[in-house]
Amino acid sequence: MIPTVTLPNGIKMPALGYGVFRMKDPLLCEEAVVQAIQCGYRLIDTAAAYENEEAVGRAIRRCGVPREELFVTTKLWITDTSYEGAKRGFARSMQRLGLEYLDLYLIHQPYNDYYGAWRTLEELYAAGKVRAIGVDNFTQDKLADLMYWNKVKPAVNLVECNAFFQREDDRLYMQSRNIQMQAWSPLAAGQGRLLENETLRAIAADHGKSVAQIVLRWLVQRNIVPLIKSGNPQRMQENLAVFDFSLTDAEMHRIAALDTGHTAFSPRSTGPAVEDFLRASSSYHV
Template sequence: MDTVKLNNGVEIPQLGFGVFQVTDLKQCKQAVLDAINSGYRLIDTAAAYQNETAVGEAIKESGVDRKDLFITSKLWVSDMNYERAKKGIETSLNNLGLDYLDMYLLHQPYGDTNGAWRALTEAYKAGKIRAIGVSNFYADQLKDLELSSEVKPVVNQIEVNPWYQQKQEVAFNQGEDVKVEAWAPFAEGKHDVFTNETIAEIGKKYNKSNGQVMLRWLLQRGIIVIPKSVHQQRMIENFDVFDFKLSDDEMKTMATLDKNESQFFDHRDPTTIEQIFGSSLAQLK
């Protein structure tokens, strides 16, 4: 398994397993067990996913030494201030049944992010979290947090896939020594990405699927990636991406697929923010 070093010296597997939208707790537990048995060591969950307990049960039953796993969770908007964040961290630790988290992220750039970041920083210094970062932060939001804090985020988890390649955002984050971690690396199959002929043509050369080519492309951009599947055979396929490398020309070909548009929603659209996060923000007033 390839690893990358975060800006605080902690090493993280570059390929992990995500559990977003796996809301059936029995299914989630089995999926995490299958992923760990398939070789994954980075597991990504979040308070908002409401499956931390299932992830924790799978970790316990896996039999894998805790130090060999890298467990990430995230703080939701409803807890985005100093006092709530302190409680949110403890809740995640309790749900997961862990003494410490390897990484904890601010899930969205809304609410009192500076106050919440102060709570994460304290937990980091206390050894409850090995690394702290953010998710869905644009360049200016990341820079603002950096300038107002003594601890720099190690990761920014953002949407990156062939249709939304985020070239400028990726370059900015990497220039700040903040690792990019891609959510929705397959764009949830939108625009027939799994059968796209351009990607398939590249895959034929290496006897790889479209999904494997996409993961390899992200890895070669220096991006951490956390694909999700509840099917073990697909997990194994997704993990089998370290025995080939795309050429410079193939990387350029992949770059031509960029539609430069989110496949989900605009984090800066006021209506979207109100619709998706409004109820959580109201609790902070």
């Protein structure tokens, strides 16, 4: 059984989840989610922009695990990020997933009218249609501003985090404001040869574990909930086996020294980079 963390409103969320980004093939996605649930995952992370909510919904219906034992997250895409857009986006996601309620609904990106969208999320939460609401890819300044003007605080902020981009300052800020940090691309999606890193390999060898397991354990020990993707049943199993050992303080420090402070992907810190991203995001079929 995967341990849980408790969100600020008291609901329990699994301490590690299964993500389905880049799994667009409906049959492969459905099969992978069924396998993931059957091998023990309970948190399934999808998004309107992943274009696989229907496949995830089918997997949930045929996996053999009761709905209430699962924790399902989906996300509102940029083109629907406004007060009215969020109502439409939520209705479409729920229809595709075929679910009565959602466990966690996130604003996927801090662009467009996310204040308007947040009011809709607050209403969905008050109406019991979602058990928790949160945000994704929000920097500290955007989090602080959103919290200042709104009644319901984000329960979760999902951000990129891996051994090369550790975000300790962001983690401490979220912890101090009682926001649960989740990590996307915990293995940097294969970027930067993370799995070949010598420090990580040495620590893995000392524990008789894989590098992937060391990185996931390191996140869990920092109270961060990793969302990991694998289409391979053996690696799905491997990635779950991170709750039967601990890293020492010295090992945590050795991993801390690997931080580059930079994203493993294309940064979106300049105007032209954001413009390119927004142009591309408008073509998604959400």
